[in-house]
Amino acid sequence: MRTGRGTERSTRAPIETCSSYSDRNAAIGEPMAQVSDHGGGVRSIKVPIPDNPLGHTLVYVVDTDRGPVLIDTGWDDPASWDTLTEGLTACGTSAAEIHGVVITHHHPDHHGLSGRVREMSGAWIAMHAADTAVVRRTREARPERWFSYMTAKLMAAGAPEAHVAPLRAARPRALPGLSPALPDREIVPGDLVGLPGRRLRAIWTPGHTPGHVCLHLEEEHPAQLPGHGRLFSGDHLLPRITPHIGLYEDPDDTTVTDPLGDYLDSLERVGRLGPAEVLPAHQHAFTDAPARVRELLTHHEERLTGLLTLLDTPLTPWQLAERMEWNRPWEHIPHGSRNIAVSEAEAHVRRLVKLGRAEAVPGSDPVTYVAV
Template identity: 50%
Template sequence: MTSRVPYAGQSPRDLGGGVRSVPVPIPGSPLGYTLVYAIDSPGGPLLVDAGWNHPDAWQALSAGLSELGTDVSAVRGVVVTHFHPDHAGLAGRVREESGAWIAMHEEDARLVKLMRGFGERAHRDFQSEMLRRAGAPSLTLEDGARPEPPAQPDLELRDGDLIDLPGRTLRAIHTPGHTPGHVCLFLEDAARLFTGDHVLPDITPHIGIYPYDRDDIDPLDDFLTSLDKVAALGRTEALPAHERIFDDTAARAAEIRAHHEDKLVRLAALLTEPLTIWEAAALMRWNRSWEDLSPMLRGMAAGEAAAHLRALEARGLIRRLPEVDPVRFVAVDS
């Protein structure tokens, strides 16, 4: 459940301390909107994220900044917490209007470069093979066209980098999991943490593996480690990209960690016999029944199931059967 206010009930806000927020709609998404933050500086505002690349979103961002006493043309830079289109989509247009630089963690910058060279045919072939290896029936993951890849950033960030923001101390904290290059931004002079999608007040971010059967990464372990990293900052105010601002990042990080640990326990209990990734996903608990999930949401659920299976495998609790296609996992004592 979520207590977020619908987009219609949102408005631009001055949050005090030189920080403001602008809700930017995500057309057709149950998330409703992205909260874009503007941090004041002598050289112009810096944006944390930019919103979805859509005319309604552009209008909302432009009008919201104007209502708060500034203008898109004055923006000095955009720090993208991660490459997803509801965060990075409008960054390129902001750069066109203002000459602002775009910054993103180097891991997500690498993915953006890959995406921009990945044609529609190659994308469909990638999806089809990924689904086949997961044991899925014949279906597509997408409802509608694939979003245009975001703009390539001008600056690539690493963990601990200070952002170019005169008069303030804004530090990038690498928090992989939701994406390989997700960053939170810690405004050290105000003990405020811009959490992107890493820590949200009521929902949990998607943690998936693509392609599903990779065995060389463990994004769930990365995510849990990243939760501990932001929790170590103490009781900071969280300014997330969705839902609402809340007071205690560390407490919410602990809740999210417990949620995933419980999910791992329940998934391990299902693996008394070999299951494909798709079969495991269909048996797991989601916010609605498997039958009611759209093809796109089933695909995302399979990605999340894959990440949890990989974490259990890395912990030595389950194993993947050798030379089996589609891939199957089973408990180590079965």
């Protein structure tokens, strides 16, 4: 289960990094520079994420025959809500006029304000069933259970007691995203999402989350760029950073998942679409999705190869994370980001095991892994 802030990474590291950039899209009015018009009845609003180097989530406003539909909504925070509502006003609409909300994935910087939008407008909320299941677990579970589960997971990964101790003493109210809105519509992979007058097809892209979806707008590009429509890519495909790929957390499910394998397969699927333009949830719009996909596939293969060198000696996931190359020295990585790094190390090791390139050392406790 993941309930913390969404954390993406540069192509070298999983810790929250984001380079600055110049938005090449036209801003709507000087006071509302956070709103950009992408043409063809699509605009975006930069909704801030509090205390996060990513800065903001790009919430897309798509015109339909029944009123505007949002793709993602942003973090549930008063300043974020104010920015969203001001942005909608700049787009000539309001939260009360929203017809529907399509969520790329359940993380709170994407799904956080969905419930408030629905309260204002009566809009439907759509999400893939796998992520809806995560939302349901989050709503039903007591926060103490999450802390105890994470404590056990970190200890099994070889985390030292000094790192685990703060989780034992954590106060439940410190955990964000405890009551995300329960979606009332299911996004079915391969089907058109119900946007009257538009052709928006759901593409299932698991990896960052089990139910992450990209959304393919199967319409001619407004600037007639070469390619096949536009792709709302959520966190799956970003121009200069790649999403954190950790483990899918479900305390009640012992299924051995392969999130990194899911992500790599999903990348290839998106690359084959060949969209004219990608509209991601962070940073900025970009073209040549196949080239970006190739960069990310190469990056992950190089990272897996590097981990095999480290696993010449048996290591726990924690020890592996300590030795991996991040965007800063391990001793400078904050507590919460270390949890994310260890989860990413485990996802990569799990991929190596599935490929037959590494294995668990029999009888090791906590479990160690070694290259085959």
